[in-house]
Amino acid sequence: MLEVRNWRVAYGQHMALQGVNLEVASGEVVVILGTNGAGKSTLLKSVAGLVPAQPGSEAKFDNTAITNLTPQAIVEAGIALVPEGRGIFGELTVRENLQLGAFTKRARASETQNLEQVLSLFPKLKERMKQVVQTMSGGEQQMVAIGRALMSNPRLLLLDEPSLGLSPLMTGELFKALEQVRQQSLSILLVEQNAKRSLALADRGYLLENGQIVGQGTSAELSNDPAVQQAYLGGAGRYAASAAS
């Protein structure tokens, strides 16, 4: 579904990504783990067309080149980004934010159906449709952000640190919702600081350091890798991905 080859992104002289190769298959959930500044957000933003990739970089979605298309064209192709910090409009209501997500041609015909799906995924939003988003809790705002992305009728969701700033309770709810999203056969490429939960959700993962992929494997392989445990799982010893609560 998504294939990224020799992906390079620079901010001036600074190479933020250097020769990244990764894939997401249809229906797969893939996590990218990396420390602060590794280039995780840059990767998602550049795939979504918000930051340009360097010449020679190649991204294909369903075998069609999407490298450096406009952000709107990439949404039309079926890829929706939920950026770090959520990117929602705080002064607008929940309903207005969700409606804005349905501006694409690919989403217009199925707007009502998509809205029903979003509200069944996040029932809390149903009673809050008229609420101004900036008065909502962080977790509720994250639901609006993911809901808005889903309103564009995507086949691949790019999620940048969705649990950032959420309480453990809200994080639990969020990951339950993401589990439901995957059951709707959507693919997810996820960047997360919460390695434990994201490895429990994901099928596979990549390790990103200083703009380069330095490791990859199934979630079970990564969860049992001592280096991953040390760096991302608090060095807590052997951990079974299926046992995460």
Ligand code: ATP
């Ligand atoms: P974090 O987990 O802290 O958000 P990250 O892995 O998402 O980190 P990025 O935000 O992608 O990392 O940043 C990768 C590198 O690129 C960092 O060194 C960062 O300082 C740099 N960088 C990011 N955005 C810009 C920008 N707009 N201009 C210049 N440098 C940038």
